[in-house]
Amino acid sequence: MDLDWLTSGKVQDPAEAHIGPELEIVSITEDIPDEHNGVLSLRLLDTPGFGDALDCRRMLDKVSDYVNTTFDEVLAEESRIRRNRRFTDNRVHVLLYFIVPTGHGLRELDIEFMKLMGRRVNIIPVLSKADSLTEEELAHNKRLVMEDIDYHNIPIYHFPSDSDSESDSSTTNNQSLRSLLPFAVIGGTDLVHLNGRPTLARQYPWGAVACDDPRVSDFAALRDVLLITHLHDLKETTHDFLYESYRTEKLSRDIHSNPASAPGSPAPVPAPAAQEQSANGGAAADNASYVAREEQLRREEEKLKSIELRVQEEIARKRQELIERERELRTLETRLRQEELEMGRSSSAASSVHTANGNGFEPSKSMDSLNNRPTSINDDM
Numbered sequence: 014m015d016l017d018w019l020t021s022g023k024v025q026d027p028a029e030a031h032i033g034p035e036l037e038i039v040s041i042t043e044d045i046p047d048e049h050n051g052v053l054s055l056r057l058l059d060t061p062g063f064g065d066a067l068d069c070r071r072m073l074d075k076v077s078d079y080v081n082t083t084f085d086e087v088l089a090e091e092s093r094i095r096r097n098r099r100f101t102d103n104r105v106h107v108l109l110y111f112i113v114p115t116g117h118g119l120r121e122l123d124i125e126f127m128k129l130m131g132r133r134v135n136i137i138p139v140l141s142k143a144d145s146l147t148e149e150e151l152a153h154n155k156r157l158v159m160e161d162i163d164y165h166n167i168p169i170y171h172f173p174s175d176s177d178s179e180s181d182s183s184t185t186n187n188q189s190l191r192s193l194l195p196f197a198v199i200g201g202t203d204l205v206h207l208n209g210r211p212t213l214a215r216q217y218p219w220g221a222v223a224c225d226d227p228r229v230s231d232f233a234a235l236r237d238v239l240l241i242t243h244l245h246d247l248k249e250t251t252h253d254f255l256y257e258s259y260r261t262e263k264l265s266r267d268i269h270s271n272p273a274s275a276p277g278s279p280a281p282v283p284a285p286a287a288q289e290q291s292a293n294g295g296a297a298a299d300n301a302s303y304v305a306r307e308e309q310l311r312r313e314e315e316k317l318k319s320i321e322l323r324v325q326e327e328i329a330r331k332r333q334e335l336i337e338r339e340r341e342l343r344t345l346e347t348r349l350r351q352e353e354l355e356m357g358r359s360s361s362a363a364s365s366v367h368t369a370n371g372n373g374f375e376p377s378k379s380m381d382s383l384n385n386r387p388t389s390i391n392d393d394m
Contacts (some may be wrong), residue, residue: 124161143197
């Protein structure tokens with residue numbers, strides 16, 4: 014997998030990736046600055062040598078066992094009476110599966126591996142070497158890959174959306190991302206300056222192609238999915254669905270393989286009573302299995318009730334906030350209405366005073382006019 018864009022060149026050289034006795038799982042941790050949360054610690058797993066052997070069954074089992082082991086670690090930690098505060102959750106939240114564009118859809122290895130891992134991890138199919146295809150060839154390869162995924166019922170991450178809880182922009186964004194599957198990317202390790210900024214690119218004799226150019230690659234959309242828009246959803250899907258499914262299967266297998274360890278199982282009996290106990294051994298085992306399943310169902314029901322209670326509390330809190338805002342709005346409307354009425358009364362009073370002064374009788378001026386009549390009147394008389 015080409016992960017140099019996240020690991021600053023720490024990934025094994027592809028020219029040497031095939032050298033070695035068998036598949037290796039290499040862990041790489043990269044701290045990425047985050048303007049909101051400080052630092053995002055990203056743990057990457059590379060698998061040099063994957064698919065190079067004639068018989069890849071051992072490779073598939075090795076990757077599957079690794080993912081299952083991370084689930085077992087979380088399950089063991091949840092079963093502890095005292096939790097380890099320094100426990101590190103190493104579960105894999107997303108698997109980028111790079112597909113070679115052969116023009117014939119998925120290979121048998123691709124189908125088998127994706128069906129095996131789709132039950133344990135969010136798979137995002139990626140079409141590699143997109144720069145080697147024309148636009149028509151790229152669209153043709155994408156269509157063939159998605160047809161094979163649908164035909165073989167391969168579980169991948171389909172960018173699910175909840176129209177009731179998500180905004181229109183989020184729903185539209187998820188629909189757009191689904192239309193891009195599988196993401197077509199261009200790998201490049203050369204840092205060049207294009208349009209005045211440094212960027213990873215692939216050099217050609219005729220120029221360079223930026224890896225994040227949306228006209229020729231889906232790299233920018235895939236990067237945003239992994240680091241920004243769907244980071245939390247990938248983690249929640251891993252914990253709430255994939256891990257819970259594994260946990261249920263694991264507990265069920267443990268109960269059937271060792272009924273005596275299940276809750277409510279009968280205590281071991283002494284040797285003299287062994288023959289008597291063996292007569293009812295099958296019934297006791299079935300009873301223990303039944304009790305254990307009932308206990309597991311009870312715990313799951315309590316968990317669902319707890320989730321439902323939290324949702325109801327959140328709804329009640331939102332409803333109370335809405336009522337408070339409506340009350341504040343009504344108070345504001347009442348106050349504005351009163352201010353408008355007061356302004357109306359003030360304007361009416363000012364208009365009345367103006368009318369009286371303009372058209373009424375003014376004694377002082379009238380008396381002055383009588384006293385200051387022209388003397389010519391007396392002269393005429």
